[in-house]
Amino acid sequence: MEEQFPEYGLIGQMIAQPGQRAALAAVLTEGTSRMPGNFAYIVGEDSENLDALWIVELWADKAAHAASLQLPEVQAAIAKGRPLIAGFGSRAEFKPVAKAGA
DSSP: OOOOOOOEEEEEEEEESTTOHHHHHHHHTTTOSOOTTEEEEEEEEOSSOTTEEEEEEEESOHHHHHHHTTSHHHHHHHHHHGGGEEEEEEEEEEOOOOOOOO
16 A cells, blocks of 8 residues: 655744734644544744744645635634634745655
């Protein structure tokens, strides 16, 4: 059986309302454990901006990412998180081309 490899990646910065970064990170990870086509969904705290998070996602393809946004769990997390979001920073879509390590 051939190993699958992600064909679509996304990285973006999300800015929480002041003092709400931990709460937003918790909401962003609710209901994300079972998203078809998802290889990785990582939420990390920005080292310099105390209100900023980085979200890194790896997907089978762009369609799998789009489909995930329609999942009831993801829709609920979006609705719950919206009031905690102050804005967005940089965002980039990419095609994974190499795998190193684990």
